[in-house]
Amino acid sequence: MTSEQTMTAITAEAVEEALLSFLAERVKTAVEPDQDLFKSGLVSSMFAMQLVVHLEEQYDIAVIGPDLTLNNFRTVHAMTSLVLRLRNASDTAGNV
């Protein structure tokens, strides 16, 4: 699945759908794309780091520097935006 995703264009819809599915499986509750995962108590601080590693591995990105902040992982929307931004940045760098 990882290799297929990294080889094809990644859309916001696909990332969001995959994340919602991943979260539903791991926290055993359906979540909304704009739901604050931490405020709602669904996600612990330990699971937050697993989310970071999950996104890095699934989408071949590196979340570093100022991007490594909880605000980028609060909602599925925020995580989707981060993935697309970092993917675009690496695509641009790769095309130079």
Place this chain on the structure above:
Amino acid sequence: MRTDQPDHRLAIVGGGVMGTNIATLATGYGIPVTLVDISETALAKARTTIAQKSRHAQLMGTLPPDVPRGELMTSTSMRDVADATTVIEAVTELPETKAQVLAEASAVVRPGTTLISNTSCIPIDEMAASVSRADELVGVHFMNPSYLIKMVEVIQGPRTSEATMSSVTGLLTAMGRQALIVRDSPGFVINRLLHPLINSAAMLVEEGVASVEVVDGMLEGCLGHSTGPLRTADLIGLDNLVDSLNVLYERRRDESCRPCELLLAKVRDGDLGRKTGRGFYDYGKVAS
């Protein structure tokens, strides 16, 4: 004099869960750390873990953003703790192992060096018998993860001096921690309360009274605990928990501290909690 000493140089013996936690915390506050363990393999693993935990701390915003990280040095030789201002032992929760490590450390450091045991249950005065200067030994029970939880339990043994208490308070302040000080006793305060609770929670699962999720759900939902006892057990490490329960049981003969069969079986199967990817819960993969 030592409380005003800004140049903390920390040595940590043991690069497991707690050793890497404390190293992450200290280096995050700009304090240089020498980490000692028994093999280069263990040290390489510890370095990787500390890097992962430093990322976790950054994610959670719990380390000062404008402080340059303290240097991390690693060594397999106890001689390399000689120059430290404080030595913290964070080895396995077995009295003889801790006593041996503290004896070796105390033999190489200068008088006036604070010795900290990160024991979770063993009375400080028992270990004081093994060190060269009993007044320099103090207990500090860091929480897990140490870089996320500000409060620590500090144990003043009957022979711990006031100078040592001042020194340890200075170090903890430099690492942004807050100390609650207690007297010496098996399990101190936190684990005398917490460990029998976890053991009883595991017994309820073993007896089929309730599932893991229901037991934790009760404590979280009904009593307002932020993390249920069995998820907490996974975080502590079930092998460490069994060792600590044994320490408590041997000293207090409290039946609620005799490790239950379910706990023992999980340890036998290598399901030690988060650090192995599975304990009472399945974490999918080894959690950082």
